[in-house]
Amino acid sequence: MAEAYPWQENLWQHLAGRAQHAHAYLLHGPAGIGKRALAERLMASLLCQRPTALEACGECKSCLLLKAGSHPDNYILEPEEADKAIKVDQVRDLVGFVVQTAQLGGRKVVLIEPVESMNINAANALLKSLEEPSGDTVLLLVSHQPSRLLPTIKSRCVQQACPLPGEAMSLKWLAQALPECSEEERVELLTLAAGSPLAAVNLQAQGVREQRMQVVEGVKKLLKQQQSPTQLAEEWKNIPMLRLFDWFCDWSSLILRYQLTQDEAGLGLADMRKVVQYLAQKTAQGKVLDIQDWILAQRQKVLSKANLNPALLLEALLVQWASLPAQR
Structure with a gap:
């Protein structure tokens, strides 16, 4: 059944x-x-x-x-x-x-x-x-x-x-489905799953929180010029390309939102809040819009299973991301 x-x-x-x-x-x-x-x-x-x-x-x-x-x-x-x-x-x-x-x-x-x-x-x-x-x-x-x-x-x-369940109901169900996770971890998983509880369980099984930690740390090193786009593209080769583009698309949207509202409550998950705020303050809005348009276009190619070179595509994304703070 x-x-x-x-x-x-x-x-x-x-x-x-x-x-x-x-x-x-x-x-x-x-x-x-x-x-x-x-x-x-x-x-x-x-x-x-x-x-x-x-x-x-x-x-x-x-x-x-x-x-x-x-x-x-x-x-x-x-x-x-x-x-x-x-x-x-x-x-x-x-x-x-x-x-x-x-x-x-x-x-x-x-x-x-x-x-x-x-x-x-x-x-x-x-x-x-x-x-x-x-x-x-x-x-x-x-x-x-x-x-x-x-x-x-x-x-x-x-x-x-078939609508998404409410957050309270999803978290209640996740408490039974993922008893080994803390409440904070379940909230993070549900957020990464865009509110879909079954997707949150799948993400946990795929080690998404560890992947996210690796990517966030890499982005911080990229902006500090401690790692190059080529190095990070190699390190992230086992992370699903669509997942990476989803995260960067989300971060670009959060940057724009903060530039327009200055609302610190809308900076997203705690792991990237300071980075999002920093980029919003240091980057021209037009540049953020340009990179968001580019990310959306490339994401569509990934979705349509276009014949892409993942390493080169990811490296191109990171080169543009690293240039954001310089464009003011």
């Missing part, structure tokens, strides 16, 4: 309690809030032969087959490799499944995640099945970035936003 997260209770009642289900749902929201678990929970309920109180019974033939991963009326479509596209041939196989008759005599349920990983050809191949799925078929589409979806995909689904 998929885990039921406390922040999803009202959403679950709304979705699972529908008198009649739509043929396609688009569950969208930030990564790391449990959308996949919600979709799997709904999938189990829709396939169950004896659901009770909106939940799958866990004991009928359908539930047992689903648990074993061999349910004939269930289809999960995802990239063949992590961070790769869902290909058109995969979607064509799915279309073949959709037109078949349900073998257990009930519904067929399809789960696609993340749906934005479909390329254009794959997305177009799905349209007919989304518009008129044969038989009693329900498609559950999970998206972390719905802005990347074709309008024709979104218009054929009942769109259901």
